Amino acid sequence: MCDLSVRWVQRLFFGVLGVLSLGLGSAQAQVGAPSADANEVYAAAQRWLDSSLAQQSGDLPLRMEVVVGQLDRRxxxxxxxxxxPYLPxxxxLWGRARLGLRCVQGSIKWNVFLPITVKAMGPAWVVKGQVPAGTVLTASDAMTMEVDWAENRNAxxxxxxxxxxxxxxxxxxxxxxxxQDMVKAAQVFQTGAQVRVVATGPGFQISGRAQALSVGVVGQSAMVKMANGQVVTGTVSDERTVQVAL
Known part of the structure; x- marks a missing residue:
């Protein structure tokens, strides 16, 4: 599995718009009418999108697909x-979207929207069986399969x-x-639990015992009360440890 920034992949599509204009700029028919010329506009759009994505995707672990829809035949x-073309x-340009098309050189100016679907097929972790809410996930709960990353807005x-x-x-x-919206860091200790505090500063590290004043979730902040009564805030690193930077 590759660590891929979804935002970086999404930015890839914005460069397609300039190329797409080359395929659409030669259209001289009534674009919304069910004619051979209209079909050529759709075909040109599909060709330019496919070609541009193939050239720019390089070695990305995603196989990009773009499905161009139909204008209202009425x-x-x-x-x-x-x-x-323009982006509203x-x-x-990710998942279900729409591409604006406006006439900039003609006797009558018009503006319409063309539905498109951008798919990003690639490896992902897919759930095996039913996993109830609140369950701590283990490696056996999912397997790798190819899915459409762009099918859902969540990364x-x-x-x-x-x-x-x-x-x-x-x-x-x-x-x-x-x-990302399907999982969250697990809570590892309750308020009142005894935890170990590790304080780190320039060139030194000290540790001591403390009482948790809030619940502990790995990677998130928690308040603890030291033996001398001092209250400090640190980051939960595991089920027994809170890290404090001095």
Whole structure:
């Protein structure tokens, strides 16, 4: 499994728009009408998208696919010598999206939206069997399979170390790809528990006992009360240890 930044992959698609304009700029027919010219516009869009993604994806562990939808056949758009694609505000080229098409050179200016679906097929961890909410996940709870990373807006948990030992936030079912909203760090101690505090400073490290004033979740902050009554905040590193930076 490769550690891949999903945001980096999403940025990849924005460079496609400039290339796509080359395929659409020569359209001179009524784009919304069910004609051979309209079909060529769709085909050109698909070809340019596929070609651009193939050239730019390189060695990424994702196989990019773009499915171009259909404009409303009831549209009867005026002839246009140059169609310009653009990305509408708050729309990402990831999963189900839409591409704006506007006529910038024609007797009548128009603006329509073309539905598209961007798929990012790649390896992910997929749940085996039913995992009840609150269960601490083990390595046997999931296996690797190819899934569509872009099917859901929540990011895939790509590395096994990022979910083993964490808790399921809800019921997980067979075939679900593990995503960040499905797991959370496990609570390892309760308020009032006795814990070990390790304080680290420039060139030194000291440790001592303390009482937890809040629950402990690995990777998150917790308040503890030292034997001398001092209250400090540190980061929970395991079920018995709180790290404090001085």
């Amino acid at each position: 549209l009867n758009l005026a002839p246009c010598q140059q169609v310009e 505000p708050n729309v990402r 895939i948990v790509a590395n096994q170390a990022d979910w083993v030992g964490k808790t399921a936030t809800r019921l997980l079912s067979t075939g679900q790809a593990l995503r």
